[in-house]
Amino acid sequence: MTSNISMDFRSLAKLISKIENNRIGSEQDLINLYKENSETVVIGITGPPGAGKSSLTDKIIYEYRKLGKTVGVVAVDPSSPFSGGAILGDRIRMSDHANDSGVFIRSMGSRGSLGGLAPATIDVLNIMKSIGFDVLIVETVGVGQSEIDVMSIADTVLLVLVPGLGDDIQALKAGIMEIADIFVINKADKDGKDRLIAEVNMIIQLNRHRFKWVPPIVETVATENKGLSALMDQISDRFSWLKSNGSDVKKDKILNQFKQMALDRIGNDIMKMLNSNKIFDKWTADLLAGKSNPYSAMNELGNNLQIKWEEKEK
Ligand SMILES: Nc1nc2c(ncn2[C@@H]2O[C@H](COP(=O)(O)OP(=O)(O)OP(=O)(O)O)[C@@H](O)[C@H]2O)c(=O)[nH]1
Ligand SMILES: [Mg+2]
Numbered sequence: 001m002t003s004n005i006s007m008d009f010r011s012l013a014k015l016i017s018k019i020e021n022n023r024i025g026s027e028q029d030l031i032n033l034y035k036e037n038s039e040t041v042v043i044g045i046t047g048p049p050g051a052g053k054s055s056l057t058d059k060i061i062y063e064y065r066k067l068g069k070t071v072g073v074v075a076v077d078p079s080s081p082f083s084g085g086a087i088l089g090d091r092i093r094m095s096d097h098a099n100d101s102g103v104f105i106r107s108m109g110s111r112g113s114l115g116g117l118a119p120a121t122i123d124v125l126n127i128m129k130s131i132g133f134d135v136l137i138v139e140t141v142g143v144g145q146s147e148i149d150v151m152s153i154a155d156t157v158l159l160v161l162v163p164g165l166g167d168d169i170q171a172l173k174a175g176i177m178e179i180a181d182i183f184v185i186n187k188a189d190k191d192g193k194d195r196l197i198a199e200v201n202m203i204i205q206l207n208r209h210r211f212k213w214v215p216p217i218v219e220t221v222a223t224e225n226k227g228l229s230a231l232m233d234q235i236s237d238r239f240s241w242l243k244s245n246g247s248d249v250k251k252d253k254i255l256n257q258f259k260q261m262a263l264d265r266i267g268n269d270i271m272k273m274l275n276s277n278k279i280f281d282k283w284t285a286d287l288l289a290g291k292s293n294p295y296s297a298m299n300e301l302g303n304n305l306q307i308k309w310e311e312k313e314k
Pocket of ligand 1: 048049050051052053054055056141186187188189190220221222223224
């Protein structure tokens, strides 16, 4: 066990599997363990497939290890049915850290994750935060809504882009450009870098009025460790900025995260009810018999939930 982390990695791995297999059943563990830990920095790394996210993560781990910081990594792979350590070798490019007792790396696939991969990932990151990691890194392929949702837990989001994407930059999920706190132009050794930088600059300029923090652009060649110190400087600037200006950002994040969790939990509860409740049976029977329609049934459902809520408020 590493000095500042209050749980050994084997227990942590077990707990993560439990969360993956049964989120709702792990709620008590989450309640018991949760500790607001403002010392942990959470870095999100997202971007198109193959952009070099894992290669960068690997190098960022080295940088933090040089400073003696403990690092936890969660690599989210929605396309993989596997979780755990099995796929680390090839996909994650961080195997060098396997024997480092200050580094914990975990991949999460879609297996089991009832209630969604994004909420399960957020649970896992919250646990890792609570037990005292200095730095957490979460890697997702930035293609879908759930990947964007995961990033809501990160204090700083690195959006990794590569030259030659061309029009793909437009094809990236719209929301993903908006969550970038730092644009990383990786594979800066490839042709097309300047054009990409110009495009990103244009996007930043167009959105300038919306930013409290204006995202910088950093060039890297992850495989050659180039640009890493500049990137680490930007990350550290971002965290300093958050410390002095970021209380609103933090509040928004906590609220957004809570709303997302609540939505997920309530959705689960309602599904359970829908599957096991007599009133719902009647509604669905009416629906199937053509006595009601999906909209009127939904309306009745919504009104009933509202009545319950109002009763509780009294
Ligand atoms: N030329 C060049 N190749 C790079 C660079 N960074 C990463 N690569 C290579 O790009 C490939 C993909 O790298 P990964 O780090 O696995 O990319 P990723 O974004 O994590 O990929 P997925 O997780 O599969 O989406 C590997 O073959 C890397 O060696 C770079 O800066 N320059
Ligand atoms: Mg990867």
